[in-house]
Amino acid sequence: MSKMHIKMTVNGKQVETLAEPRELLIHVLRERLDITGPHIGCETSHCGACTVDMDGKSVKSCTVFAAQANGADVTTIEGLGGPDNLHVLQEMFKEHHGLQCGFCTPGMITRAHRFLQENPDPTEEEVRFGMAGNLCRCTGYQNIVKAIMAAASEMNAAKEAAQ
Amino acid sequence: MIPGTFEYYRPSDLSEAIKLLTTHGDDARVMAGGHSLIPMMKLRMADIPHLVDLQDIDALRGIEVDGDAVRIGAMVTQHELIADEALFKAAPIIREAALQIADPQVRYVGTVGGNVANGDPGNDMPGLMQCLDAVFSVHGPDGERDIPAREFYEAAYFTAREDDEVLTAVSFKPQSGGYAYEKQKRKIGDYATAASAVLIAKDGATCSSASIAMTNLSDTPIYSQAASDALIGSDLGPDAVSAAVDAALGEIDPAEDGRGPVEFKKHVAGVILRRAIERAVSRA
Numbered sequence: 259m260s261k262m263h264i265k266m267t268v269n270g271k272q273v274e275t276l277a278e279p280r281e282l283l284i285h286v287l288r289e290r291l292d293i294t295g296p297h298i299g300c301e302t303s304h305c306g307a308c309t310v311d312m313d314g315k316s317v318k319s320c321t322v323f324a325a326q327a328n329g330a331d332v333t334t335i336e337g338l339g340g341p342d343n344l345h346v347l348q349e350m351f352k353e354h355h356g357l358q359c360g361f362c363t364p365g366m367i368t369r370a371h372r373f374l375q376e377n378p379d380p381t382e383e384e385v386r387f388g389m390a391g392n393l394c395r396c397t398g399y400q401n402i403v404k405a406i407m408a409a410a411s412e413m414n415a416a417k418e419a420a421q
Numbered sequence: 422m423i424p425g426t427f428e429y430y431r432p433s434d435l436s437e438a439i440k441l442l443t444t445h446g447d448d449a450r451v452m453a454g455g456h457s458l459i460p461m462m463k464l465r466m467a468d469i470p471h472l473v474d475l476q477d478i479d480a481l482r483g484i485e486v487d488g489d490a491v492r493i494g495a496m497v498t499q500h501e502l503i504a505d506e507a508l509f510k511a512a513p514i515i516r517e518a519a520l521q522i523a524d525p526q527v528r529y530v531g532t533v534g535g536n537v538a539n540g541d542p543g544n545d546m547p548g549l550m551q552c553l554d555a556v557f558s559v560h561g562p563d564g565e566r567d568i569p570a571r572e573f574y575e576a577a578y579f580t581a582r583e584d585d586e587v588l589t590a591v592s593f594k595p596q597s598g599g600y601a602y603e604k605q606k607r608k609i610g611d612y613a614t615a616a617s618a619v620l621i622a623k624d625g626a627t628c629s630s631a632s633i634a635m636t637n638l639s640d641t642p643i644y645s646q647a648a649s650d651a652l653i654g655s656d657l658g659p660d661a662v663s664a665a666v667d668a669a670l671g672e673i674d675p676a677e678d679g680r681g682p683v684e685f686k687k688h689v690a691g692v693i694l695r696r697a698i699e700r701a702v703s704r705a
């Protein structure tokens with residue numbers, strides 16, 4: 259089967275690669291573009307470890323064909339922050355022990371980022387409902403919810419200070 | 422978990438999509454959000470040599486609410502259904518049901534058209550649309566036709582839509598009165614063990630209209646005329662509600678699976694039906 263040119267914007271950069279239409283977005287990101295932040299947990303659309311932001315929506319990149327993503331604007335955990343410039347969410351996950359093994363964390367934070375764009379001042383219950391597509395086998399979720407609530411407060415305080 | 426190979430198409434208008442379906446017959450299939458289809462392709466339970474992605478067809482998008490008619494384009498996502506305020510005013514049961522489908526990531530991409538066209542008895546929108554007495558518009562090489570949701574489902578994965586037809590929209594009249602979508606599931610993201618959509622309107626203390634449909638309790642969704650009739654004209658008191666629940670239970674035929682044996686499903690169906698009816702009554 260012939261490959262097609264896939265052009266995307268990933269973390270603000272134009273990228274182009276050859277891939278078969280049937281390749282999954284998660285494989286294109288990890289294996290062709292060397293963007294290994296998003297993880298493969300279940301590969302069956304259930305765990306959310308592969309969550310990336312695509313055209314302003316949180317999607318499970320194990321359930322998107324490369325061909326569908328052609329032309330899309332994709333953000334992964336790498337686009338939110340790195341070791342030298344942690345995003346508030348990353349900072350708060352660290353602060354509040356929102357991770358143990360860290361496997362689910364890129365998906366958690368990428369999803370939480372989109373969630374807080376849509377609901378900047380959520381209740382704890384809303385956080386749990388908004389994060390329901392992401393599974394964690396380690397933390398018991400308590401500290402993940404705490405970290406997201408704390409990040410929301412920090413982000414709102416920063417917004418107020420800027421005004 | 423890699424699906425078989427396929428030729429990929431992304432037409433920008435409907436006639437082009439229909440032409441592809443006509444040309445490739447059985448070997449072609451449309452894809453909307455892909456969140457039922459891609460899992461099936463990954464498991465190699467679906468083999469689709471020609472895959473027609475509908476994402477660029479603008480005519481399939483948009484929610485129109487005007488006075489006595491609601492029209493939802495097939496490519497409208499569950500996320501968009503939940504967010505739309507005009508739709509919420511016209512038919513609040515849609516938001517209540519859509520919030521119980523899957524999880525946030527799935528709702529961003531899963532579409533109303535894919536959900537009703539799929540034909541999986543586990544899908545929540547078919548029962549919901551039967552409750553609303555919706556009509557599905559399908560477009561094929563010979564033009565457009567409308568199929569009532571209550572006549573659309575023939576068996577699991579078999580519907581009245583022909584292979585070369587694209588479902589373009591669902592339409593229904595705004596609802597009035599009370600409503601409820603009740604769903605029992607093992608966890609968020611799971612399909613229903615049993616679910617029920619109920620609409621009830623009152624004239625004074627008397628029930629003037631009722632509509633009761635069910636999800637995942639047979640190999641198709643079930644609209645129960647008998648259950649609706651048991652309520653219409655009644656005072657909606659405990660006896661009438663029990664009669665409606667019994668009538669609805671008389672029409673189900675659940676199968677044993679990971680969600681439990683048949684007896685358990687019948688029990689859950691009774692609980693869910695009663696809750697849905699009582700909640701709809703309380704809001705009527």
Ligand SMILES: Cc1cc2nc3c(=O)[nH]c(=O)nc-3n(C[C@H](O)[C@H](O)[C@H](O)COP(=O)(O)OP(=O)(O)OC[C@H]3O[C@@H](n4cnc5c(N)ncnc54)[C@H](O)[C@@H]3O)c2cc1C
Pocket residue numbers: 303304450451452453454455456457458459460475495496521522523524527530531532533534535536538539543544545546586587588589610611612613
């Ligand atoms: C983890 C998970 C949990 C889920 N939980 C639920 C749940 O609780 N309740 C529920 O209802 N659903 C659930 N779903 C399914 C989800 O809602 C799907 O998105 C939906 O069933 C199909 O919509 P889609 O747009 O993704 O369609 P697709 O997967 O693209 O298509 C599904 C089928 O419909 C056909 N089709 C699609 N659009 C059209 C059209 N316009 N005209 C003709 N044929 C068309 C396709 O050819 C295909 O056969 C879940 C999915 C996942 C991955």
Ligand code: FES
Pocket residue numbers: 297298299300301302303304305306307308309318319320321
């Ligand atoms: S790897 Fe995609 S949802 Fe689990």
Ligand code: FES
Pocket residue numbers: 356357358359360361362363393394395396397
């Ligand atoms: S921290 Fe280990 S899976 Fe979440």
